[in-house]
Amino acid sequence: MKLLVALAVIQTAALAFLGFQILGIDERADEIAGTAAAMRAEPAQSAGLAAVSRPADPFGARGATADEIRQIVREEIAALRDANPAAAYAATDDPPDVVVEADAQRLRESVRQDLDAYMRRGKIGEAEMADLQMKIAGLPAEQRREMLRELTKAMNSGGLDARL
Amino acid sequence: MLKPKIVLAGLATALLSSAAIAGFVQPAPVIVDTTARTATGDQVTARYSKNDVEFIGCGIRTTRTGAGIFTFGFCQASDAAGTAILCSTEDAELLDAISSSAAFSFITFSWNAADECTRIGFSNQSFYLPKKLDSNN
Numbered sequence: 108m109k110l111l112v113a114l115a116v117i118q119t120a121a122l123a124f125l126g127f128q129i130l131g132i133d134e135r136a137d138e139i140a141g142t143a144a145a146m147r148a149e150p151a152q153s154a155g156l157a158a159v160s161r162p163a164d165p166f167g168a169r170g171a172t173a174d175e176i177r178q179i180v181r182e183e184i185a186a187l188r189d190a191n192p193a194a195a196y197a198a199t200d201d202p203p204d205v206v207v208e209a210d211a212q213r214l215r216e217s218v219r220q221d222l223d224a225y226m227r228r229g230k231i232g233e234a235e236m237a238d239l240q241m242k243i244a245g246l247p248a249e250q251r252r253e254m255l256r257e258l259t260k261a262m263n264s265g266g267l268d269a270r271l
Numbered sequence: 272m273l274k275p276k277i278v279l280a281g282l283a284t285a286l287l288s289s290a291a292i293a294g295f296v297q298p299a300p301v302i303v304d305t306t307a308r309t310a311t312g313d314q315v316t317a318r319y320s321k322n323d324v325e326f327i328g329c330g331i332r333t334t335r336t337g338a339g340i341f342t343f344g345f346c347q348a349s350d351a352a353g354t355a356i357l358c359s360t361e362d363a364e365l366l367d368a369i370s371s372s373a374a375f376s377f378i379t380f381s382w383n384a385a386d387e388c389t390r391i392g393f394s395n396q397s398f399y400l401p402k403k404l405d406s407n408n
Contacts, residue, residue, distance in 0.1 A: 244341030245338045259357055259387070271347065
């Protein structure tokens, strides 16, 4: 009987101890939440007018969830792309320089093919010369110079009757 | 019958009056030197030469596209022997030189191994002008 009473007293003491511990944890949690809220409120108060114009924190004291953070990041990236289209090229896309280089190569080949065709024919008409010059005009500077040299050489060789 | 002295006087007057409106003339037929890579000649002499191959001149072509403006200049010449040359350039200062040309100019130009113009010169002097221009024959 005495044993049972002793055990009951011990159990009661243990329960009381646990209860006090839980109360203490709750108080600490409340203190932490209060401090965080105070830290968020402080910059707004110290900034004066800037704090007034700042939009209200949509998330409040609870903070943003993971999905909300992902959404915010997506919106920011989209805004960056709109502001700077060149930055929109992902690592898997060709950078602008490569695209321009490929186009220039194709145009250069087209000019060369046209020139070869005119040389096979032995002459180039005024309208054809104008078209050829239009194509040459679209080339980068060094390739433009190269094609102009080739045209000049072709005319000097006697293989291309042309009027300038 | 007219006296010989009067006839002689009349002839002398006619000759002198023609000479009085001549001025100094120094025609420059077209010469194309492919070794020195130089061509010279004045336009009037080339135009009124007795052959049908001699010519000399320069020009500019400008093309505007969406990619920008492409301008190139050229000079070309052919002498009486039929030796011909064409050189081209995109050099801005040579293009300026071509733009300074005028009608009846004396032209001189040089080129490199790639047939690019390296030197272009014009001279507009009275002695390059023709005595008279009354026929295209």
